Amino acid sequence: MNSPVFYVVSRLYSYILGVAIINYWRGLWGLVDLSGFTLQSAGLTTVISTIALVLCRGSSNSLGPPLFTITDLGRKDYFKITTLFKTKPGPSLxxxxxxxxxxxxxxGFAITQWRGLWNLLDLLLAPDDVFQSAWLSLVAGNILAVLLFIIQWPVMWFAGKIRRLPQTNAEFIGLLGIEDLMTFCGTLASVLVWRGCWYLYDQCLIVHNTDLSLWVSHGVAMVIGMVTLHYPTLMLNGLFMDGEVINSGDKTFFDTKFISNFTQYSVDAYKKKFERKQRKARAVNIEEEKLLVTDKLILHKDVNHNASMNDTNF
Structure with missing residues (x-):
């Protein structure tokens, strides 16, 4: 398991990075809001952002919880932030x-896509009743998420069938289209869930003291994220290129396998610990054998020396 020093340093790093990302989100959302709070503005923001993400093959980076989670199990690549084209870090242009x-x-386009969808929901989903709108958003988001979880297996099975066909541009574009469609539906589900939770917190969590409500929400979420080893989910610590998931050969499209990942990590950690104990035991046995051989050699020399002394005296 991770050492206490690594745990503290890594969580502090994640917290600082999370603050930076939230500021980035807040700034872009504010800029988008300057275009006005209308159906036309929200629709154009959503359409332009979605098209831009599709063209640069970055749609998969707009997914969020509950359809996408990141576990921080182990030290490997914890501080690594991948770019879209996976360029090797270094002093290069x-x-x-x-x-x-x-x-x-x-x-940036992923953030503005979220803002566009969020504004559309504000304008279309029970706009005159915030409490009702929040519940509708939360319920609809979870229902859509469950449906996506169910259909992801047949979708990946169908994608596997397409991959077995002779590779042409049509097959490549078809697979990307499937991934982009699944990703957009997943993004919509994520926005619905986030929006529902967001407004319900505003309506129900210590409503008489806004400052205390914000601090409680912030603190509880931070602690839960760290304790459940899911704190990296709250930040963007790497990008993916469209096509990686649909061509991966996995049976699932959305990566939310926390229990199986945690179980596998625990098993691997136990195996490594057991192997270290075995290596240490073998090393101890080798040292004991060396000492035993050395003792035998010393004893043999002493016997020979005593025998030679007896012969001399005789």
Whole structure:
């Protein structure tokens, strides 16, 4: 398991990165709101952002909980943040351009897509009753998420059938289209759930003291995220390119396998610990055998020496 020092440093790093990302989200949302709070503005924001993400093959980066989670099991690659084109980090122009493109364009369009969908829901989903709108949003989002969880297996099975066909541009575009459609539906479900929870917290969580409500919400969410080893889910610590999931050969489209991942990690950690004990035991046995051989050699020399002394005296 992780050492206490690594646990503290890694969570502090995640917290700082999370604050930076939230500021980025808040800034872009504010800029989008300058275009007005109308159906036309929200619709154009959603359409333009979605098309841009499809064209740059970054649609999969708009997914969020409950359809996408990231576990922080182990130290491997915890501090690694991947760019869209997976350029090797280093002092190169290509890496800088990839980083700028990933942050400014891909992440930016994902954020504005969320804002566009959010505003559309504000305008269309019971706009005169915030409490009712929040519940409708939460229920609809969870229903859509469950439906997507159910259909992901036949979708991936169908994608596997397409992959077995001779590879042409039509098959490639078809697979990307399937992934983009699933991703957009997943993004809509995520926005619905987030929006529902967001407004319900505003309506129900310590409504008489806004500052205390914000601090409680922030603190509880942070602690739960860290304790359940899901804190990286709250931040963007890497980007994916469309086509990676649909061509992966996995049986599931959405990565939310926390229990199985945690179980596998626990099993692997136990195996590694058991192997270390075995290696240590073998090393101890080897040292004991060396000491035993050394003792035998010393004893043999002493016997020979005593025998030679007896012969001399005789």
């Amino acid at each position: 290509r890496f800088y351009l990839d980083s700028c493109f990933s942050v400014v364009f891909v992440t």
